[in-house]
Amino acid sequence: MDEPLHLQLPNLYVFQQVAKRGSFQAAADHLQLSRSAVSKKVAQLEGHLSQRLLQRSTRKLRLTEIGESLLKATATLEQLVFDTEQLRLDQQQQPSGSVKISSSTLITQRLLLPILPALKTEFPRITLDLNIDDQQVDLIETGVDIAVRIGHLPDSSLVARQIGVKTWGYFASPAYLRLHGEPVDPSQLRDHQCLVFRSQQLNANHWPFVDPEAPAGAIESLLIEPAVTSDNASALVEMATMGLGIIQVDPLIIERELTSGALVPVLRRWRHPESAPIHLVCLGRKARNRSVDAVWEFLGERLSLRAVDTGIDQS
Structure with missing residues (x-):
């Protein structure tokens, strides 16, 4: 032949x-x-x-x-x-090409955007394509190279690197509390305006609470009748700073508002019982090119440092 x-x-x-x-x-x-x-x-x-x-x-x-x-x-x-x-x-000289990154609105604004100038300085020939969406996307279907995901990941072909831990708390603006008073018990939230995240994949209208004075492990879950719902977490935070209501959110994400006093904690005696890992995920090494590898390593290092700096427990 x-x-x-x-x-x-x-x-x-x-x-x-x-x-x-x-x-x-x-x-x-x-x-x-x-x-x-x-x-x-x-x-x-x-x-x-x-x-x-x-x-x-x-x-x-x-x-x-x-x-x-x-x-x-x-x-x-x-x-x-x-x-x-x-x-x-x-x-061999410098990674080049396009790298598509997917992340939620708040994580993009508060964690990704602050480190993008350093990323572009180190890799000027890489074009970044940001997919900013509070819906979880399929990496293969959408052509995403790297994503930030919250929660435990199902078994898959994705490679994951934990960069932090997400927690939750309850917050409102001083102006809202002056007008409506501050709740001292979760049950009083029925008389307050609450801002709730709701999307096609998630309706976060059950707010759980743990009373440190109650028996160990006792959790109270309150069904919230929201004043406003949105599938954009960034918009909900903005509405909370405008005095439109009480929000359940990760304190890491609103560090800027807490530092400035635009938002303050409420129900301080109570705590949210849950936490969730924050992962940087991408396809396996065989499916990645050199540019994706470079951005993956950069984000893995810088986002982990960012998590430590803002007080996330990574133990």
């Missing part, structure tokens, strides 16, 4: 160099091969084609008619080899 033609590409490239440089020795010097190796490769190509491509003499080489036709038909091969080698060298 004849050997497939594509397996002759190395021999075809050697033939081109011989034809271009006018001798086996010149081609051998350029390709850093022995003269005998060059001659053997050209002979293999001729054997595959069952055609003589070069007329050899002691002084010079001359292309046969089929040799001339083959040289013209494959004129772009040398440029293709050059471009491929240039691409390899470029990739």
Whole structure:
């Protein structure tokens, strides 16, 4: 059975160099091969084609008619080899290309955006494509390379790196509390305006509480009748700072509002009983290119440091 033609590409490239440089020795010097190796490769190509491509003499080489036709038909091969080698060298020097990152609105604003200038400084040739959405997306279907996800991950082909732990608390603006009073017991939330996150995947209208004075493990879950619902967590935080109601949210995410006093804790004696890991996830190494690897390592380091700096317990 004849050997497939594509397996002759190395021999075809050697033939081109011989034809271009006018001798086996010149081609051998350029390709850093022995003269005998060059001659053997050209002979293999001729054997595959069952055609003589070069007329050899002691002084010079001359292309046969089929040799001339083959040289013209494959004129772009040398440029293709050059471009491929240039691409390899470029990739060795600096990662380049597009990397798509998916994250929720608040994590993007509060954790990702502050480190993007440093990321772009370190990898200026990488184009970042941010998918900012409070819905969880499928990495493969949406073409996402890296995502930040909250909660325990199901078994899958994704690679995960824990970068922090999400907790929850209850907060309102001082203006709201001056107007409506401060609740001292979760049951009093029925008389307050509450801001609730609701999406196609989640309706966070059950707010759990643990009373430190109650028996260990006793949890009270309150069904909230919301004043406002939204599938945009950032908008809910903004509404809370405007005095529209009480919000259940991760204190890490509203660190800026807590520092400025725009939001303050309520129901301080009570705590939220749950926590959830925050993961950086991406496809397995075989499915990642060099640019995705570079951004993955950068975010894994910087987001973990950010989590530590803002007081997330990562034990």
